[in-house]
Amino acid sequence: MHKSKGFILVSLLIILQILALLGWYTIQNTILHLRASHNDFQRHSIEVSAEDRLNFIENQALQEAPTCLTPITTLSALKMHTLDWWQSKAVCHAVNFLYHFDYIFENLGENPCSLIQNPGTIAQYLRITLKTTDPLHETTLFLQSIIAKPVHSSDPCLEQQEIILPGRQSWIKS
Numbered sequence: 057m058h059k060s061k062g063f064i065l066v067s068l069l070i071i072l073q074i075l076a077l078l079g080w081y082t083i084q085n086t087i088l089h090l091r092a093s094h095n096d097f098q099r100h101s102i103e104v105s106a107e108d109r110l111n112f113i114e115n116q117a118l119q120e121a122p123t124c125l126t127p128i129t130t131l132s133a134l135k136m137h138t139l140d141w142w143q144s145k146a147v148c149h150a151v152n153f154l155y156h157f158d159y160i161f162e163n164l165g166e167n168p169c170s171l172i173q174n175p176g177t178i179a180q181y182l183r184i185t186l187k188t189t190d191p192l193h194e195t196t197l198f199l200q201s202i203i204a205k206p207v208h209s210s211d212p213c214l215e216q217q218e219i220i221l222p223g224r225q226s227w228i229k230s
Contacts, residue, residue, distance in 0.1 A: 179204035201227035
């Protein structure tokens with residue numbers, strides 16, 4: 057009888073050790089999931105803020121002449137520019153309570169065959185590149201959009217004319 061009491065104690069200690077290891081594993085797994093959720097939330101937050109800022113910049117560019125015009129450059133070349141270049145006077149800047157926004161405009165030219173609203177009003181295409189930085193989490197997001205802005209022109213169209221709406225024509229996230 058005494059031998060079985062010692063066996064029960066050892067068995068109980070082994071079971072308690074297994075339960076403690078399962079509890080530790082569950083806590084570690086939960087912490088890992090919380091970190092992943094936090095990273096997803098941060099990424100989503102910067103994306104939403106960047107998209108809102110891009111919409112604001114696009115609407116502003118439709119109302120007034122854009123500043124911060126730069127020569128046409130590929131997105132990969134823009135990504136390789138230094139922080140000093142992005143903080144230069146050639147680039148427009150904005151800040152909210154969490155993020156830094158740096159953006160440029162590239163004039164892609166006019167298309168006399170893309171009519172906007174009235175006859176004689178054609179599309180001037182502008183590409184906007186927005187660099188959004190989260191300094192706290194060291195995250196950077198690039199958005200690019202192409203907008204069509206109405207301008208007056210008497211240039212003849214030599215191809216098929218199309219009627220388009222002013223504003224965003226396309227965009228990408230990188």
